[in-house]
Amino acid sequence: MHKQKVVIVGGGISGLFAANKLAAYDQFDITLIESSDRCGGLLNAYRSEQGVLYDQGTHLASKTGIAHIDKILFGEGKLAKHWHEFSYLNSGNYFSGQWNLKTQVVDIRALPTECYQKCVGELLTSVSDMTTEDYSTFIRSHVGSYLSDKLFTPSVKKLYGDEVDFTHLKPKVGYFGLNRVVAFDDETSEVLKSIPKYDEKLAFSSSKYFAEKTNITESYLYPKSELGIQFWTDSLLNRAVNKGVKVKTSSQITHLNAQQANVTKVELKGGESLDCEYVIWTAPPFLALRLANIAFTSAYRPVxxxxxxxxxxxxxxxxxxxxxxxxxxxxxxxxxxxxxxxxxxxxxxxxxxxxxxxxxxxxxxxxxxxxxxxxxxxxxxxxxxxxxxxxxxxxxxxxxxxVPTKQLDNAVKEVGELLRLSLKNVIFAGRHSSTAWLQTDVIKSIDKQIEEIFF
Ligand SMILES: Cc1cc2nc3c(=O)[nH]c(=O)nc-3n(C[C@H](O)[C@H](O)[C@H](O)COP(=O)(O)OP(=O)(O)OC[C@H]3O[C@@H](n4cnc5c(N)ncnc54)[C@H](O)[C@@H]3O)c2cc1C
Missing domain, CATH: 3.90.660.10 (Polyamine Oxidase; Chain A, domain 2)
Structure with a gap:
């Protein structure tokens, strides 16, 4: 039987998911290429000189709620043997000198009474300008100028830098929850949140309450293994290898050979080349253009x-x-x-x-x-x-x-369009494609693209 040759570039969660998804079918001959010496991408452990293991940032795994995806990500059967399971993320936040251990969203009830009253007044009367293309204008219209100056603007600066030009930022991005505040007790919030214009700016007072109220079925997982989150990507890698996926780590692509707008060969440093019928590209897309010698000039450099x-x-x-x-x-x-x-x-x-x-x-x-x-x-x-x-x-x-600027969006769209026309058998996915960012979103997006192309 002829097997379709698929080359997957990048061994992060996106590439590993794609490898496992395709490897479940006998019709593919899959090679995964990873430039660093191990797979896992951002979801890897970091070993200190003394041998203590840490994750690379906060990385709990989460179910997508889509059965066939979760089966690939976490296998079948009971999870309890290898995973701690949580129905909600237990996060807290620190703001204005105070802790709130119940949610990552700022609770403005902790502000001095006069400030709080001013904030609430503005919050309830401001009308979100959904047409503006400017973050500053949007956030002021969304939460009012006082909260915008006191909380949202400084927090966005902290994430994206003092030098960030607010007129360039995309207006309606979630910015890690920086679009809502806790302002009332949960009963009042629930009434107000039934009205869409308030739902968009108000949060419940705790992640637990939110999870219970919304009946969220997604659950969060963290490995019991000392490897931490790397256990997840290691498991996916092992399962892929066991199903016949060939994995090349420390491997550099030097050229993408394209004929009639289809990549037919991937050339590697050291002289090896791989024939392919499809490529799943989870590395930065700009690199694919360069390696395929496709001219692209953009004055914009992503920040x-x-x-x-x-x-x-x-x-x-x-x-x-x-x-x-x-x-x-x-x-x-x-x-x-x-x-x-x-x-x-x-x-x-x-x-x-x-x-x-x-x-x-x-x-x-x-x-x-x-x-x-x-x-x-x-x-x-x-x-x-x-x-x-x-x-x-x-x-x-x-x-x-x-930094999620409008220019980045435009550049990504331009590159995406060019790539779609120039390299028709390449799927561009993963966080580098800038079409999705959060773990579950990148996985759902790559799953959808694979379904469309291969099945
Ligand atoms: C600081 C930070 C915080 C984050 N916080 C959260 C969060 O709170 N919640 C959440 O859901 N998500 C978060 N994310 C995003 C989430 O981690 C990613 O969506 C997800 O891990 C991306 O997986 P990926 O496989 O697309 O990319 P990566 O994990 O980056 O994997 C890409 C892989 O491609 C390899 N590669 C690159 N170039 C080449 C090449 N030329 N040839 C071969 N291989 C190549 C890399 O070495 C890497 O292994 C965060 C990301 C960052 C950076």
């Missing part, structure tokens, strides 16, 4: 943020025994998110591990140091003078987090 991860182990549990991870929306701190592994995996009695994340530009990244990260942890009250660092590691992932 990319560097992820700075500070991993720590302490001699004693962290002073938050509740949250899986916390967001820090307070503008006087550099950190935006902290993962508290022991609250996810329940191993706190041995000490504790956490990862603090800061987004910056490349120059600022060089100025960041362990001492600063530890100071923030102390100021946040997550550790105190009794905490002794028993392990630390710093991981810098340059140029990984795109």
């Amino acid at each position: 990319l943020r560097t992820a700075n991860l500070f991993h720590f182990s302490f001699n004693r549990p962290v002073l938050n025994s509740q949250n899986h991870y916390v967001w820090n929306w307070d503008e006087s701190f550099k950190s935006f998110r902290i993962t508290l592994y022991d609250n996810i995996a329940g191993r706190a009695e041995k000490g504790s591990r956490l990862t603090l994340e800061i987004l910056s530009n490349e120059e600022q990244s060089e100025l960041l140091c362990y001492e600063h990260a530890l100071e923030e942890l102390k100021e946040l009250g997550l550790i105190d003078n009794r905490h002794i660092v028993i392990d630390q590691a710093r991981q810098t992932i340059p140029n990984t987090f795109p």
Whole structure:
């Protein structure tokens, strides 16, 4: 039987999902090419010099709620053997000098009475301008100028940089939950949220309540393995290999040979080449253009943020025994998110591990140091003078987090269109395609494209 030759480029969750999806059928001959020395992409463990393992940021796995996808992602049968299961993400947030351990959304009821009243007044009377193409105009119309100045603008700056041009930002992106606030008790919120214009700006007071109310079936998972989230991508890799997928790590593509707008051969460094009938490309799409010698000129250069991860182990549990991870929306701190592994995996009695994340530009990244990260942890009250660092590691992932500008959108659309016309047998997917970003979204999107093309 003739098997269709498929080359998958990139061994992150997108590429591994695609490999497993196709490998379930006998009709494909699949090769997965990964440029780094191991698969997993962002969903990998980081091993410190002392051998302690940390994840690369906050990465809980989540079910998509689509049975055939979840079966590929997590296998069949009971999950309890290998996974901790949660019905909701237990996240908290820090804002304006105060903790809220129930949700990642800011609860403006914690503001001084006068401020709160002003915010609520504006929040309820402002009319969201859904036609504007400008983030500043949108957010002011959505939540009012006071909240926009006090919370939304500084938080977006913290994520995307002081230098971010707000007139370039896409208006209606979720920005990690930065489009809603908690403003009332849940009963009042529920009444107001039945009206769409309020639903879009109000949140319930806790993630738990939200999950219960909305009857969300999606559940979140975290591996019991010491490898952390890497267990997931390792399992997917092993399953793919067992089903016959050939995996080439530390492999560089040097050229995409296209005939009549179809890639027929993928050439690799070292002289090897692979014939192919289809390519699933989860690496940056601009690279595909270059490797296929397709001319593309754009004046626009995407603005990319560097992820700075500070991993720590302490001699004693962290002073938050509740949250899986916390967001820090307070503008006087550099950190935006902290993962508290022991609250996810329940191993706190041995000490504790956490990862603090800061987004910056490349120059600022060089100025960041362990001492600063530890100071923030102390100021946040997550550790105190009794905490002794028993392990630390710093991981810098340059140029990984795109600033969601309208120009990026346009450039991606332009490149996407050009690629569709020039390389017709290539599926462009994954976070680099900029058509989806969150884990479940990139997976659902690649699944849909594979269904359309192959089945
Ligand atoms: C800082 C940060 C925070 C995030 N937070 C969240 C979150 O809270 N929730 C959430 O759902 N999602 C989050 N995401 C997004 C989520 O992690 C991704 O959507 C998902 O992991 C993307 O998987 P991927 O396979 O598309 O990309 P990646 O994991 O980046 O994998 C791409 C793979 O392609 C390989 N590759 C690159 N170029 C080549 C090449 N030329 N040849 C061969 N291989 C190549 C890379 O080495 C890598 O292994 C976050 C992402 C970042 C960067």
